[in-house]
Structures are given as structure tokens and as C-alpha cells.
Amino acid sequence: QRHVVESGGGLVQAGGSLKLSCTASGFHLGYYAVIWFRQAPGKQREGVSCISHRADSTHYADSVKGRFTISRDNAKNTAYLQINTVTPEDTAIFYCAAHWRPDPDICTELTYEEDYEYWGQGTQVTVSS
Numbered sequence: 001q002r003h004v005v006e007s008g009g010g011l012v013q014a015g016g017s018l019k020l021s022c023t024a025s026g027f028h029l030g031y032y033a034v035i036w037f038r039q040a041p042g043k044q045r046e047g048v049s050c051i052s053h054r055a056d057s058t059h060y061a062d063s064v065k066g067r068f069t070i071s072r073d074n075a076k077n078t079a080y081l082q083i084n085t086v087t088p089e090d091t092a093i094f095y096c097a098a099h100w101r102p103d104p105d106i107c108t109e110l111t112y113e114e115d116y117e118y119w120g121q122g123t124q125v126t127v128s129s
Helices: none
Strands: 003-007 010-013 018-025 033-039 046-051 058-060 068-073 078-083 092-099 123-128
Touching (some): 003 092, 033 068, 046 078, 058 068, 078 092
Parallel strands (some): 010 123
Antiparallel strands (some): 033 046, 033 092
8 A cells, every 4th residue: 555654743842853754655755756744723734845756856935944954765765854943833733745746846846735646644743832
């Protein structure tokens, strides 16, 4: 069965860091761009970062630039989202999606509103003040 699974969420104190993982099963993630989203309580889902299939391009939402770092290890079929200096405003469910676009420039033109082939169930990040 083909799917992606997020992990690495949890409770973290403000100012701390955590690293989320997005692991694919049943297919080779190396042909897919990976996009991270988050949805805070009572808010709409927000696209936060993108990485192309070979990490040629990345993109970050303005709200997370300088604190979030996206990366991937295709040999491990996994993408990552490093989150530093967390604030209570980062409390959200974080989702990853895999998008079939083996295009090195995909993240420079992504709208975060495309139809993605695979979605994970999400991992909860809770930041205490």
C-alpha cells in the first residue's frame, strides 16, 4: 500500500527545536516533490515549505523563513522539516504531501493548492510557553 507517514511531532517548549519526518512506503519518494503544510486550531491549512524531487529547489512561506529547514534523503525515502526557535504560534498539525513532479524548479512555481498524490495523516506539534 502506498502512503506517506509523518513523525517527530510532540510537545516542545518555546524556543526549542524539533525535526519532523515524512516517510514514504510503497513507492519511491525520489520522483516526488514533498510539501509540508500545517493547520493551527481554528485556522486554514497553510503551505509552509516545498522541496523538489532531488532538492534542486526549495521554498518557504514568509511566516517560517529563517526558522524552518526542509531537506530529504531519497535513499531513506524520507523528507524532513527542521523547526527551530518554536513559538506557541507554531502549534499545529503538520502534514506532508507527495507531488508527482520530477521537475527541479517545481518549488519556484508551486501554489500549495495543487492536487497532491499522497497525503499523510499529520503529526501534532504543541508548543508550550
